[in-house]
Amino acid sequence: MSDEQQRGGNDSGSQAGDDFPEKGSGDRWTDGPEVAQPTQQRPLPGAESDDAETLRERQRLAQLEMMDRWVGGVLTEQRRTRRWKLFFRLMILVIVLVSVTTTVYRVFLAEPASSLPSQRHLALVEVHGVIASDAPTNAERVIKGINRAWSSESAVAVVLHIDSPGGSPVQSQRIYSEIMRLREQGDKPIIAVIEDIGASGAYYIASAADDIVASPVSLVGSIGVIYAGFGFQEAIDQLGIERRVVTAGENKAFLDPFQPLDDDIASFWQTVLTQTHEQFIDDVQAGRGDRLSDSPELFSGLIWSGEQALELGLVDQLASLEQVARDQVGKAEWQNYTPRLDPFERLTRRFTQTAAELVGLRNTHSPLHFKAQ
Incomplete structure (x- = not known):
């Protein structure tokens, strides 16, 4: 072989080596594992007649729909979480407000016994509303106010400010005795x-005072005792209802409204009312003394105006609270010694009384009443 042919052969080898470098020569295009060519392309979802662009669009819409559902679920969960957070925050706020209100009330509004006025004044105790153990006007609260007013050295007189139809005989008698x-x-x-x-029970309390003052149009009196109930025995007979009562003692259920009230039981119950009425009369006479008239209707349970009550000796003067204050201390001012009700207790009492009235229950535990009807 000639020198020229050898050079030609070498040139051809060099060109081939330049076009196809050997493996391991450091070329990034040829080094690395070989990848097999796919034999068949995966079909895109859609109809067979759809072209590639349509299939890609459908796939994109499907992805967007799935993303929307996911985002919607996340937003729903976030809203639910925010509602619970808001609820718990409101509960905490309510608890804090209740605590602060209670503290402020007890520190600034509830008057301790030591904070009594030093100037001459009337010491007022309110007797408002129905008199009952479970009502704001109960014996314990009124007696506490009376004792506070009585112990005040600067109080020239204790005033029972009465606006009540009466109520429990026991509660009224406790206040009267004190x-x-x-x-x-x-x-x-x-x-x-x-x-x-x-x-009734409110006048029972008033009769223990040294003097009774009323307006000319005030309603005064009703010195009597009352028991009121219903009889439903005929109604349940017509409805075919059987009343089942089991007692130990033959007369234990004698006031059952679903059983007839026979003559013997009515006579017995009348003796109870009469005896209670006599105690009422004796206490009024002990408090009023000779100022009472001898009218036969005085203790019949009738109620009179202030002017009529003055003639009967049930009251001593026709005047107002302002006039009494001017007569006693020279000015129409007074100090209230009635113990304050806790606001939560007052709310609870009002709710309990309203619920009891709705279901037809009495607002006192005793079936007897010193109460105007």
Whole structure:
């Protein structure tokens, strides 16, 4: 072979080597594992007649729909979480407000016994609404106010500010007895001032005072005892209802409204009412003394106006609270000694009383009432 042919052969080899470098020569295009060519392309979802662009669009819409559902679920969960967070925050806020309100009330609004006025004044105790153990006007609260007013050295008189139709005989008698005890000490006068009504158990309380003042149009009196109920025995017979009562003691259920009230039971119950009425009369006479008239209707349960009550000796003067204050201290001012009700207790009492009235229950535990009807 000639030198020229050898050079030609070498040139051909060099050109081939340049076009196809050997493996391991460091070329990034040829080094690395070999990848097999796909034999068949995966079909895109859609109809066989759809072209590639349509299939890609459908796939994109499917992805967007799935993304929308996911985003919607995330937003729903976030809204639910925010609602619970808001609920718990409101609960915490309510608890904080209740605590702050209670603290402010007890520190600034509830008047302690030591914060008594030093100037001469009337010491007022309110007897408002129905008198009952589970009502704001109960014996414990009223007696506490009376004792606070009585112990105040600057109080020239204790005033029972009455606006009540009466109520429980027991609660009324407890207040009456406490007023009579203080009255016998003779330290300061006790005056009962009747506003719109001072009847039955409320007048029972007023009769223990040294003097009773009323407006000319106030309702005063109703010195009597009442029991009221219903008889449903004929109604349940017509409805075909059987009443089942099991007692130990033959007369234990004698006031059952679903059983007839026979003559013997009615006579017995009348003796109970009469005896209670006599106690009422005796206490009123002990409190009022000779000021009462001898009218046969005085203790019949009738209720009179203030002017009529003055003629019958049930009241001593026709005047107002302002006039009493001017007569006693020279100005129409007074200090309220009635113990304050806790706001939550007052709310609870109001709810309980309303619920009891809705279901037809009485607002006192005793079936007897010193109450104007």
